Structure formats: C-alpha cells, structure tokens
Amino acid sequence: MIDFNRPTYTPKAMEYIDDVINVQLMMCGDGKYTKLCNKWLKDSCKVSSVMLTTSCTHALEMTALLSGIKEGDEVIMPSYTFCSTADAFVLRGAKIVFVDIRPDTMNMDESKIEEAITPRTKAIVPVHYAGVGCEMDTIMDIAARHSLYVIEDSAQGIMASYKGKPLGSFGDFGCLSFHETKNFTMGEGGAILIRDGDNILKAEVLREKGTDRARFFRGEVDKYTWVDKGSSYLPSEMNAAYLWAQLEQARSIFDDRMRKWNLYYELLSDLKQKGCIELPFIPDYCSHNAHMFYIKTSDINERSKLISFLYSKDIHAVFHYVPLHSSPAGLKYGRMAGEDKYTTKESNRLLRLPLFHCLTLDEVEYVCDAVKEFYSRT
Ligand SMILES: *Cc1c(COP(=O)(O)O)cnc(C)c1O
Numbered sequence: 001m002i003d004f005n006r007p008t009y010t011p012k013a014m015e016y017i018d019d020v021i022n023v024q025l026m027m028c029g030d031g032k033y034t035k036l037c038n039k040w041l042k043d044s045c046k047v048s049s050v051m052l053t054t055s056c057t058h059a060l061e062m063t064a065l066l067s068g069i070k071e072g073d074e075v076i077m078p079s080y081t082f083c084s085t086a087d088a089f090v091l092r093g094a095k096i097v098f099v100d101i102r103p104d105t106m107n108m109d110e111s112k113i114e115e116a117i118t119p120r121t122k123a124i125v126p127v128h129y130a131g132v133g134c135e136m137d138t139i140m141d142i143a144a145r146h147s148l149y150v151i152e153d154s155a156q157g158i159m160a161s162y163k164g165k166p167l168g169s170f171g172d173f174g175c176l177s178f179h180e181t182k183n184f185t186m187g188e189g190g191a192i193l194i195r196d197g198d199n200i201l202k203a204e205v206l207r208e209k210g211t212d213r214a215r216f217f218r219g220e221v222d223k224y225t226w227v228d229k230g231s232s233y234l235p236s237e238m239n240a241a242y243l244w245a246q247l248e249q250a251r252s253i254f255d256d257r258m259r260k261w262n263l264y265y266e267l268l269s270d271l272k273q274k275g276c277i278e279l280p281f282i283p284d285y286c287s288h289n290a291h292m293f294y295i296k297t298s299d300i301n302e303r304s305k306l307i308s309f310l311y312s313k314d315i316h317a318v319f320h321y322v323p324l325h326s327s328p329a330g331l332k333y334g335r336m337a338g339e340d341k342y343t344t345k346e347s348n349r350l351l352r353l354p355l356f357h358c359l360t361l362d363e364v365e366y367v368c369d370a371v372k373e374f375y376s377r378t
Contacts (some may be wrong), residue, residue: 002367004316005124007180007187008253010244011371016241017151029234030208030217033241037189040247044159047169049194051207052240053233056155056177057189062206063173063192063235066199067149069094069122072203077125077153078108079325079336079343085153086324086334088232094336097121098325101129103342104281106350108253113142116337123149126171131183131291132282133162136170143171151175158183159254160289166195178243183257184250187346189235194287204223212261247305250270253357254289260355261290268295276350276375293355295371300348306374307351313370317353 016033023030039325041050053059069075071093077085079098086096099112106129113124126134134152143150150171157167158176168174173191176196178186192207194200204214210230215221246253271277278296282288297303303319310317323343324330353367 001314002316002363003352004318004354005181006356006358007185010249013242013244014303017238020237020241024237025228026134027237031237033237033244036244037240037247043368045166045169045174046174047174047193047195048197049200051192051203052235053190053192053207054235055179055188057084057087058174058188058233059175059192060153061086061091062203063151063175064088064092065206066202067151067172070119073122074118074120075125076113076121078127079323080106080321080347081127081137081153081324083324085125088332098334098336100338101343101346103346105129105132106346107132107134110138112338113139121146121148121311123151125151125153126159128157128167129155130280130294131156131160131289133167133286136162140170141260156182157290159250160290162288164284171198172199183289184243184246184253186235186239189239205313206230220221257290257357260359260361261293261366263361264293264353264368267365269373269374271372278314292352294350294352296347296349299352303349303351308372310372313314315354316352316369321347323347323367
C-alpha cells in the first residue's frame with residue numbers, strides 16, 4: 001500500500017531524544033533543542049523572533065490574543081482552509097468573514113478583500129496554500145491603508161518565499177505547523193513568528209503561563225513570577241529534539257521532496273496537455289516548498305471514481321477542506337463576503353497524491369502510471 005502520508009523521520013532523532021532524557025536531564029520546554037530550532041527558524045524565516053509552540057493551532061491562538069481580538073470583531077480569511085485558521089479567532093468571540101479563492105493557486109483572492117472590510121474588521125489572515133505565497137504586496141497594502149493586523153497562516157509555508165521574502169515574515173505574525181503531515185514534523189507542534197519587538201516580550205509571557213521565565217533564563221531578572229495573563233504553549237524538549245534532527249538537514253529533505261514533486265509534474269504533464277487534468281500553478285515570483293502535489297479532475301464524480309481506482313491499485317489519495325463557510329460551525333460563526341465562485345467548485349475537483357519523505361521515485365512513477373491508466377480507460 002502506498003500511504004497518503006508517512007511522518008518524516010531521521011535517524012539522529014533517537015540520539016537527540018536520548019540526550020534530552022539522559023544527558024540534558026530537562027524534558028520540559030525551552031531547553032537546548034527548542035533553542036536550536038528557534039534559532040534555525042529565525043534564520044530561515046528572517047523575522048525578529050520565532051518560538052516553537054505546541055501546534056500551529058496554538059500559534060494562531062496566541063496571535064489572536066496578542067492582537068487583542070475580542071467579541072464582535074471581524075477577521076477576514078479564505079473559506080478554503082483548515083478549521084484551525086478560524087477556530088483561533090472564534091474562540092475570542094470574533095466573527096469570521098470568508099472570501100473566495102483564486103482558482104489558479106487556491107489562495108485567497110486578494111481582489112475580494114477590500115469589499116469584505118467593515119468598521120469591525122481587525123485582521124486579515126492569508127493562508128499560503130501548498131506553500132505557494134498569497135499576493136502579499138496587495139494584502140500588505142490593503143492592511144496598511146485600513147490599519148489591520150496581518151496574521152499569516154503559514155502552516156504549509158516553511159522554506160517557501162514570495163518575491164524572495166520568506167512566507168510568514170510579512171505580517172505582524174506568522175504561524176508554522178510541524179504536524180506529522182507537514183514537511184518537517186515533531187508529531188504535534190508549530191511555531192509563532194513575530195515581526196515587531198513589542199510583541200516579542202508579550203508573546204514570551206503568554207506562552208509561559210503568564211510568567212517572565214524567558215527573561216529569567218536570559219538573566220534579565222533574578223527570579224520569575226506571574227506577570228500577566230497566560231497559558232502553556234511551549235512544547236516538550238523531546239518533541240523539539242525530534243524536529244531538530246530534521247531541521248539540521250532541512251536542505252536535503254527539501255531537495256528530496258522537490259525531486260518527487262517535479263517528477264509528478266513531469267510524468268503527469270501529458271495528461272495536462274490532453275486536457276484531462278490540471279496541475280498546480282506556481283507564479284514565477286513564488287518559490288514553493290513541494291509541500292503538496294495535487295491534481296484537479298473535471299468534477300467531483302470523476303474525482304470519486306479516480307480515488308476508488310487508485311485505491312484498487314493500493315494507492316491512498318485524499319482530498320481536503322470542505323469549505324468552511326458551508327460547514328456547520330462556519331454557518332454559525334462566519335459568513336461569506338461576496339460570491340462563492342471558485343471555493344466550492346475548485347475544492348470539489350482537487351485530489352492530493354501521496355508525497356512524503358520516504359516515498360521513492362519508483363513509487364511516484366507507479367502512482368502516475370495508475371492515474372494515466374485511469375484516464376486511458378475513460
Ligand atoms: C496543518 C494546518 C493547520 C494546523 O496545524 P496544527 O499544527 O495541526 O495545529 C492550520 N492551518 C493550515 C493551513 C494547515 O495546513
């Protein structure tokens with residue numbers, strides 16, 4: 001069986017976890033491995049501060065708290081995203097205002113944002129789908145003119161950039177995910193990226209149960225105490241050690257993933273030429289990270305048949321994101337601004353093919369052969 005996903009694993013992981021338990025003798029957060037990860041992520045994302053968190057969902061929750069989102073505020077985001085993007089703000093009592101996507105990149109349609117803004121709007125939350133950047137020039141310009149926060153859901157965006165600038169580094173905040181389905185993983189985990197200095201100290205306190213423990217570790221205060229509202233958003237060192245074993249060889253993991261993505265693209269180009277399927281579109285000023293390889297079938301029926309056919313060949317292919325605006329919680333906590341011209345239609349056609357670290361090039365070829373066989377029979 002070719003699974004849809006298998007979590008990335010590097011052999012050094014066990015050595016580092018053993019180091020945490022038997023040498024460092026410190027398994028809680030913010031030890032040696034969290035610091036190594038934070039430093040690597042800060043250099044890679046080119047932002048003032050990066051802190052590992054227990055998930056991207058939690059990083060998003062932190063941004064909602066740090067930007068003071070409250071009951072009655074409105075937050076603009078695409079409907080085509082994972083529910084965590086919305087949850088973080090709904091938990092603070094905000095109303096979600098969904099906008100349509102562009103059919104080419106599946107990203108939020110930047111030309112639909114301005115008409116969704118009301119006097120209650122507080123933030124725009126672009127989601128960089130499949131590690132392909134949203135139109136950040138336009139989004140940052142709109143946010144500046146209307147004094148809105150920009151919070152990037154860059155869960156899928158690590159090591160990808162828009163016009164040479166890393167995803168997650170444009171807005172007030174960016175959020176990464178290290179869930180097992182992402183390019184680099186620690187099981188469950190994420191990171192918050194912070195652009196401006198005054199938010200850094202606030203985030204440190206919020207993340208560490210409302211204490212100034214981070215300043216204490218830096219020797220800036222001689223004891224730590226409860227200084228403000230907070231929660232616990234820092235992961236265990238064991239998880240950070242598992243992640244570090246991947247980040248220290250991130251380039252080779254990245255290149256390896258890109259080879260498979262490119263092979264998919266090359267082998268399926270024929271079907272694209274014949275008009276059977278569509279392939280991902282990457283604007284030439286975006287550099288992506290091979291997070292996801294998807295194809296688009298002509299409609300939902302064809303997609304269902306293809307999924308069954310692939311399954312009969314021992315290949316597990318999946319689709320995702322029932323548009324949030326039409327989900328039960330989306331109807332309750334949000335509304336669609338403008339027309340749903342592409343969100344439902346395009347999401348019904350999209351199919352993700354297996355792509356993960358230990359997938360082989362032969363397996364990619366096998367999947368492509370199966371897709372081709374399906375289209376030669378119909
Ligand atoms: C994976 C993902 C999340 C959630 O990440 P977790 O680390 O599992 O909380 C949020 N948004 C998007 C777009 C994602 O792909």
